[in-house]
Amino acid sequence: MTEAAAATEVDDCASGTAVRPRPDGQDNYTIGEVVALTGLSAHTLRWYERIGLMSRVDRSHNGQRRYDNDDLRWLEFVGRLRLTGMPVADMVRYAELLREGDHTFAARQELLVRHREDVRRHIADLQATLAVLDFKIELYGGAAR
Amino acid sequence: MTEAAAATEVDDCASGTAVRPRPDGQDNYTIGEVVALTGLSAHTLRWYERIGLMSRVDRSHNGQRRYDNDDLRWLEFVGRLRLTGMPVADMVRYAELLREGDHTFAARQELLVRHREDVRRHIADLQATLAVLDFKIELYGGAAR
DNA sequence: TGCTTGCCTGGAGTGCACTCCAAGTCTCTA
């Protein structure tokens, strides 16, 4: 496997539940379609592009955005990172590393490893709180009876 | 158990790792001590009081805040809710219900139950993302070799 | 031909959760 091929594979496997309604080749979606598919607003999609969280999206002959399946995959991955609390600045950093090419593999991996640690810690915090919530809810139930 | 007793117990059991360095009776802490104990800033502590997230804190003869163990317990619980992403407005709502008395038991329980659902969903999201991160990190590792 | 719909841009505005500021008070130590 070449590094370039690995990079593609690494960066495309956003998640198992990809939303890619049309096969490669017929995959050019208007911003409105992407809004419907991702739940993001058109404002947010344009903003993501402006701040460099997406590389420049293709345009139609009259300047309108045309997204492809790779864009959807990327948006899905970004959605996951966002859901897990990664700051937008870090996601932009990751996107920049991606554009810089294969020599940034280690930096990208490090960024993801660090984020994974954050996520693990956060899960532990949430579970500890869940126990407290269970206890309080139980007590309220007991007091109400 | 009276409802009042239940309310006290329910609302004091913030967590197992309470930071309460002095026993009840000698428990009056300056804002600086509470900053050191909780990690919150003095600004934030005053702001919490201003918005009603804490009921009015005792004052010394010259108007300075004096926190007690109950305040610390409450701050600890608030910290947990904050960590798990509850909006401040919801925490204020909970604090208001608490001040209104025993007849708000059901409402308080409902609020916590709803939040517990949010937390559970969030844990599931985090775990799904963890799987994606593991996969990508693994691929980067493979590509680097 | 005019109207609607969907899209474009740069820049301003919003909501949240703090965070800081200015000007003042009080207490303690040198």
Added chain:
DNA sequence: TAGAGACTTGGAGTGCACTCCAGGCAAGCA
């Protein structure tokens, strides 16, 4: 008696992640 340090207040400012606005363009339809 002076200075340092910890505290007080209301109100303004900050950073983040959007979110909206004004003004305009292009395509499709009555």
